[in-house]
Amino acid sequence: MTQHDEAQQVHHHYGPQHSTPREGPPDPELLERTWRPLPGIVGFFTVVNYSTVGMRFIVTGFIFLLLGGVQALIMRTQLAQPNLDVVSAELFQQLFSTHGVTMMFFFAVPMFEGLAMYLVPLMIGARDMAMPRLGALGYWLYLIAGITLFVGFILGVGPDAGWFAHAPLSSETTFTPKLGMDIWVTAIGLLEISALLAAVEIIVTIFKCKAPGMSMARMPIFVWAALVMSFMMLFAMPAVLLATVAVGLDRMVGTHFFNAAMGGDPTLYQHVFWFFGHPEVYIIFTPALGVVSAALVTFARRPMVAYSIVALSFVAMGILSFGVWVHHFFAIGIPPIGLSFFAAASMMVSIPSGIQLAAFIGTVWTGRVVLNTSFLFLIGFVVIFVMGGVTGVMLAAVPFNWQVHDSYFVVAHLHYVLIGGALFPLFAGLFYWFPKFTGKLLNERLGRWQFGIMFVGFNVTFFVQHILGLQGMARRIHTYDADLGWGTFNLISTIGSYVLAFGILLFVVNFVWSLRSGRDAGIDPWKAPTLEWSVPSPPPQYTFVEPPVIRSLYPLWDPGESPSGVETAADRGVALRPQIREDYRETFGTSIMDGEPESRINLRDNSIWPVLASLAIGIAFVGAMFSLWFFPIGAVLFFLTMLGWHWPFSKEVAS
Amino acid sequence: MSVRVGTPMLPVYTLGPKSVVWWGMIGLIAIEIVVFSGLIAMYFWLRLVNPSWPPEGIDTKGLLIPTINTLVLIASAVAMVVAKRAIVRGNQRVLKLGQMVAIALGMVFLVLKYIEYSGYGYDWTTHAYGSITWTITGFHTAHVISVVTKGLVVLTMALRGMFRPDRHLAFEVSTLYWVFVVVIWIPLYFTMYISPRL
Numbered sequence: 001m002t003q004h005d006e007a008q009q010v011h012h013h014y015g016p017q018h019s020t021p022r023e024g025p026p027d028p029e030l031l032e033r034t035w036r037p038l039p040g041i042v043g044f045f046t047v048v049n050y051s052t053v054g055m056r057f058i059v060t061g062f063i064f065l066l067l068g069g070v071q072a073l074i075m076r077t078q079l080a081q082p083n084l085d086v087v088s089a090e091l092f093q094q095l096f097s098t099h100g101v102t103m104m105f106f107f108a109v110p111m112f113e114g115l116a117m118y119l120v121p122l123m124i125g126a127r128d129m130a131m132p133r134l135g136a137l138g139y140w141l142y143l144i145a146g147i148t149l150f151v152g153f154i155l156g157v158g159p160d161a162g163w164f165a166h167a168p169l170s171s172e173t174t175f176t177p178k179l180g181m182d183i184w185v186t187a188i189g190l191l192e193i194s195a196l197l198a199a200v201e202i203i204v205t206i207f208k209c210k211a212p213g214m215s216m217a218r219m220p221i222f223v224w225a226a227l228v229m230s231f232m233m234l235f236a237m238p239a240v241l242l243a244t245v246a247v248g249l250d251r252m253v254g255t256h257f258f259n260a261a262m263g264g265d266p267t268l269y270q271h272v273f274w275f276f277g278h279p280e281v282y283i284i285f286t287p288a289l290g291v292v293s294a295a296l297v298t299f300a301r302r303p304m305v306a307y308s309i310v311a312l313s314f315v316a317m318g319i320l321s322f323g324v325w326v327h328h329f330f331a332i333g334i335p336p337i338g339l340s341f342f343a344a345a346s347m348m349v350s351i352p353s354g355i356q357l358a359a360f361i362g363t364v365w366t367g368r369v370v371l372n373t374s375f376l377f378l379i380g381f382v383v384i385f386v387m388g389g390v391t392g393v394m395l396a397a398v399p400f401n402w403q404v405h406d407s408y409f410v411v412a413h414l415h416y417v418l419i420g421g422a423l424f425p426l427f428a429g430l431f432y433w434f435p436k437f438t439g440k441l442l443n444e445r446l447g448r449w450q451f452g453i454m455f456v457g458f459n460v461t462f463f464v465q466h467i468l469g470l471q472g473m474a475r476r477i478h479t480y481d482a483d484l485g486w487g488t489f490n491l492i493s494t495i496g497s498y499v500l501a502f503g504i505l506l507f508v509v510n511f512v513w514s515l516r517s518g519r520d521a522g523i524d525p526w527k528a529p530t531l532e533w534s535v536p537s538p539p540p541q542y543t544f545v546e547p548p549v550i551r552s553l554y555p556l557w558d559p560g561e562s563p564s565g566v567e568t569a570a571d572r573g574v575a576l577r578p579q580i581r582e583d584y585r586e587t588f589g590t591s592i593m594d595g596e597p598e599s600r601i602n603l604r605d606n607s608i609w610p611v612l613a614s615l616a617i618g619i620a621f622v623g624a625m626f627s628l629w630f631f632p633i634g635a636v637l638f639f640l641t642m643l644g645w646h647w648p649f650s651k652e653v654a655s
Numbered sequence: 656m657s658v659r660v661g662t663p664m665l666p667v668y669t670l671g672p673k674s675v676v677w678w679g680m681i682g683l684i685a686i687e688i689v690v691f692s693g694l695i696a697m698y699f700w701l702r703l704v705n706p707s708w709p710p711e712g713i714d715t716k717g718l719l720i721p722t723i724n725t726l727v728l729i730a731s732a733v734a735m736v737v738a739k740r741a742i743v744r745g746n747q748r749v750l751k752l753g754q755m756v757a758i759a760l761g762m763v764f765l766v767l768k769y770i771e772y773s774g775y776g777y778d779w780t781t782h783a784y785g786s787i788t789w790t791i792t793g794f795h796t797a798h799v800i801s802v803v804t805k806g807l808v809v810l811t812m813a814l815r816g817m818f819r820p821d822r823h824l825a826f827e828v829s830t831l832y833w834v835f836v837v838v839i840w841i842p843l844y845f846t847m848y849i850s851p852r853l
């Protein structure tokens with residue numbers, strides 16, 4: 001290739017490296033053409049845009065919530081009365097294991113990843129995520145993992161060693177001979193890779209793609225939360241990946257990591273898994289708190305009290321949550337000094353949450369509250385979560401922990417934390433952002449009913465389980481004898497679970513109804529402060545016609561002289577907007593701390609390679625259950641897809 | 656904001672921390688550092704719970720081949736860094752040469768590794784010791800295979816003259832990853848070969 005050809009080619013892909021800014025007004029039609037997905041079924045598999053991929057994560061996550069919920073109802077039905085035989089003991093085992101796995105890995109984590117993917121670019125004023133194809137790859141891997149899990153479950157070989165699959169139960173084929181645990185390894189392995197990709201993608205986007213002028217100190221709290229969540233995933237997920245792979249190796253190729261007879265050690269599994277396992281709760285909980293902060297500020301109609309302290313407490317929570325993993329197995333026998341250390345750490349981690357809660361209450365106290373459905377869910381969250389926190393502090397006391405270890409007290413506690421800390425904020429967020437996602441408002445009346453029913457149903461279901469736990473009812477039991485006297489409370493709990501499920505069903509009804517005949521939302525139905533409310537609902541693929549320039553933490557409440565509400569480059573008479581080309585997918589690259597523009601980032605567009613790459617990885621992981629040869633085969637296929645991904649290389653050289 | 660009317664377009668091609676690809680690579684490396692640290696922690700945990708390490712009946716690993724091999728691997732990273740510096744100065748010849756040498760050294764590493772491991776009378780099923788050492792080695796070797804393969808792709812690009820002093824992001828991140836794969840080997844080497852002798 002001659003020098004000239006090369007220059008031509010680079011020009012073709014990127015436009016000239018340096019040229020003078022374009023004159024004239026923005027051209028939405030050109031943007032539309034540049035950012036359009038391909039038509040039809042091809043488009044379905046090749047689209048990489050953040051809003052599509054983010055929405056896929058959210059919808060798929062919600063479907064898993066429903067699936068996990070159905071499993072929960074079956075379990076509650078089985079436990080409604082003593083000595084029932086709705087499902088066999090064996091199926092019950094698979095039910096609680098798959099329910100736990102589904103809710104923790106396939107609902108909560110991807111759901112919040114999806115929210116972050118959808119909202120972060122909007123909130124920081126970028127046209128897309130930094131690496132759109134990576135996000136798409138993450139989604140396909142998630143889908144393959146989820147399908148594997150549920151195909152296994154339906155075929156009667158769901159995981160059956162609890163959601164955390166303690167070794168050696170999980171790792172020895174003599175104890176768990178069926179394919180279920182191999183499916184656990186495969187599904188979790190794929191999901192972890194997907195989550196790690198999402199984490200890198202979110203971090204890089206927040207680091208590099210903030211709008212000009214958006215320094216770290218002007219990032220919305222939700223973006224802080226997404227950043228902290230991603231960092232926690234980055235450090236915690238590899239541990240569980242390691243734990244699952246080690247279990248897989250023990251099962252499939254005969255290593256002895258967890259086999260005490262051959263020099264291995266089962267407690268090793270507990271350390272490696274729970275190093276991830278506890279932060280996992282915070283990985284779910286941190287973005288949920290981010291959602292709370294966003295909705296709270298809007299509906300309290302005032303800036304967050306002590307913004308910087310709240311932002312820092314997110315960071316602190318992320319760090320501290322890694323110090324507490326041992327509290328998940330206080331009962332296994334740990335030297336006293338270790339116990340005290342981990343008990344102290346467990347108690348300390350409640351300090352940042354306390355600070356955040358105080359700031360939330362302060363914000364509401366001094367604000368003018370709009371009491372809509374979204375806000376009701378925020379209240380529900382605070383109430384439930386505080387109760388979960390109280391039982392959590394009780395559990396962090398070592399002697400008490402030993403007493404109620406593995407009882408229904410723990411089941412109650414974990415649902416208070418997870419449902420209070422994730423599901424209620426999630427619904428607050430869905431009510432808050434649904435208008436942005438779809439252009440329609442959800443029905444408020446139905447929403448209030450949903451809240452009331454869920455709140456009552458939830459407390460009825462899980463409050464009595466504390467008592468059952470203290471009465472000695474162990475978790476994970478398939479049934480119990482009548483003379484133990486647990487029948488009444490269990491029946492109450494089961495009735496509560498049906499009420500709770502009905503509440504969630506109402507949401508589905510509301511969702512479908514509002515999508516078709518809800519009121520139009522317009523651009524900004526809530527008079528909210530952050531950038532996502534400055535673009536049409538749903539946002540166009542290119543997001544911003546005019547790339548915004550940021551001068552304050554709440555750009556829409558603090559609009560300066562701009563007629564559009566958001567200050568744009570054009571408003572300042574500055575040649576920033578024409579900097580960004582409209583005939584290529586481009587967004588500003590800015591410095592991490594100050595948001596100073598330093599480059600134009602050329603974003604990758606539609607591509608079939610993410611889905612093909614996910615298939616290659618899927619072949620390696622799913623195939624490995626049957627023959628280890630699929631692993632090298634998948635690796636070679638993956639290498640080929642990577643070549644395709646980067647093709648043509650002249651382009652890669654320049655990207 | 657320092658951008659004014661009439662300033663030239665911001666660059667679309669960036670290197671190093673200004674580039675998202677570079678940050679993506681840093682992200683991948685961060686993840687892998689956690690994984691390798693986990694493996695090292697698992698090694699020492701297993702050593703702690705076992706009365707003798709390596710267990711009776713398994714000979715301590717010889718030091719000669721692995722030590723030579725470690726030096727070979729370090730040399731390959733040096734070659735990569737030299738090549739990377741060369742392209743910054745526009746020296747295409749040293750760029751190509753450096754990448755070739757790095758690939759050759761990587762292959763030598765793989766061959767020596769093969770020779771070393773086929774000489775051991777135990778495998779991953781013999782004892783947890785075998786499990787962890789074979790896993791660490793297998794995982795790391797897979798990395799060397801992948802950088803060598805990727806090196807071949809990058810070499811093809813270099814031979815076709817696709818890199819320029821201001822345009823060599825693919826080479827830059829490739830070097831970054833190569834250096835990571837080499838540097839992470841050093842603690843692994845100390846863990847598996849030196850620590851049992853201390």
Ligand code: HEM
Binds near residue numbers: 422461
């Ligand atoms: C929708 C209402 C829900 C109901 C009625 C429900 C019910 C149950 C029941 C009956 C069990 C089995 C307890 C046992 O036998 O030990 C269980 C376990 C569990 N649930 Fe839920 N659950 C619900 C929602 C959730 C959510 C939203 C999450 C997480 C985000 C979650 C996470 C878990 C976990 C981690 C376990 C433990 C699984 C195991 O023992 O391995 N649940 N749940």
